[in-house]
Amino acid sequence: MNFDFSEDQKLLQKTARDFLEEHSPLSVCRAVLESDQPYARDLWKSAAELGWLGTVIPEEFGGAGFGALELAVIAEEVGRALAPIPFSSSVYMATEALLLAGSPEQKQKHLPRLAAGESIGTFALAEKPGQNAAEAVETRFERGRLSGSKLPVPDGDVADFAVVAARTGKGVSLVLADLGADGVEARALASFDPSRSQARLRFENAPAELLGGEGEGAALAERLLDRAAVLMAFEQLGGAARAFEITKEFTLGRYAFGRPIASFQVLKHRLADLWCDIELTRSNCYYGAWALSNDEDELGSAACIARIAACDTFAAMSEDMIQMHGGVGYTWEYDCHLFYRRAKWLSAVLGNPSSWKHKLIDRLRARPA
Secondary structure: OOOOOOHHHHHHHHHHHHHHHHHOOHHHHHHHHOOOOOOOHHHHHHHHHOOOOOOOOOHHHOOOOOOHHHHHHHHHHHHHOOOOOOHHHHHHHHHHHHHHHOOHHHHHHHHHHHHOOOOOEEEEOOOOOOOOOHHHOOOEEEOOEEEEEEEEEEOOOOOOEEEEEEEEOOEEEEEEEEOOOOOEEEEEEOOOOOOOOEEEEEEEEEEEEEEOOOOOHHHHHHHHHHHHHHHHHHHHHHHHHHHHHHHHHHHHHOEEOOEEHHHOHHHHHHHHHHHHHHHHHHHHHHHHHHHHHHOHHHHHHHHHHHHHHHHHHHHHHHHHHHHHOHHHHHOOOOOHHHHHHHHHHHHHHOOOHHHHHHHHHHHHHHOOO
16 A cells, blocks of 8 residues: 655645745744744735645635645645744634535635635634543533633634634534624733744624534534644644754764764764654654545544654654754754744644543544454
8 A cells, every 4th residue: 555645746745845945944933933923924825825725625615626635745844844824723624624514605705715815714622721622612602692712722813713612502513703703802822832823712792603513513623633633743744854854964063072963872873763753753644644535434543643643753853953952952043942832832732642642542442343
């Protein structure tokens, strides 16, 4: 069985990498982090013009009409560049939610604007830090009105609408809420990675509409998180691979006692271990991408495996990146902290790795013997 990407998909990935190397060097991420701007607006506009925001959106709704594999290779390059744009929130979550459960009218209203970059979406599930289960939702949706609060919501301060998990008479449901409507308050929260924002959303009798069937929200949220986990794993893989390349070049170019520090056994062996971790994570991501494109039955476990591996690998790589740079690795001027911040942000946004490990165990136990 061949899990590799096709030549066309590899060409798409190379095109994305070349573009981001030119238009989104790490200085762009740093510029957003050090300023008050929540994301790089010019880069977001370019991503829309290149068709990345509408990768999986059908052509009838203004998208490119590609599949999950094409989106996966773009996600890896977005992660590699530490692109400071609300890509994951709008593309992996809001767009995917509409494709999974949206009515024809909802798709026609939102998908063309998402593909064109004219609208930003997000997914609001958690109501307190650490929450990652739809069953704990207390926000209410009754008679077309939404009340409650959500935090942290990734990119909630810049989003135009949110897919919100709310409790209805038949259980948990998903609803669409316009974040510019009366009764909605969005407040930016302090983020560990200021180049990717998060917010608290408050709804006070705000207008909203049902997305999918009433009472189907828990199942839809689980499917949505699984799909987003695979795509975000590719983003984490890209970040880890880029951190490894920068660290390798630094250790090859820095000399101590007349030789590159990369030649010292303790660093040489650690670099080899990290390379193996990244390649194993790549295999897990490829398995997740295959499941996302071909076999819904395998997606549950594949998403957990990809998510756990990607979180652990990016975290380890970003930490060792700082240590292998020595004293300068801890300074603001070097880019190590950019990777460390992004690794921490991505590992928390869909629920921490521990919650995904428990989810994997539960799913494996539920399988037929």
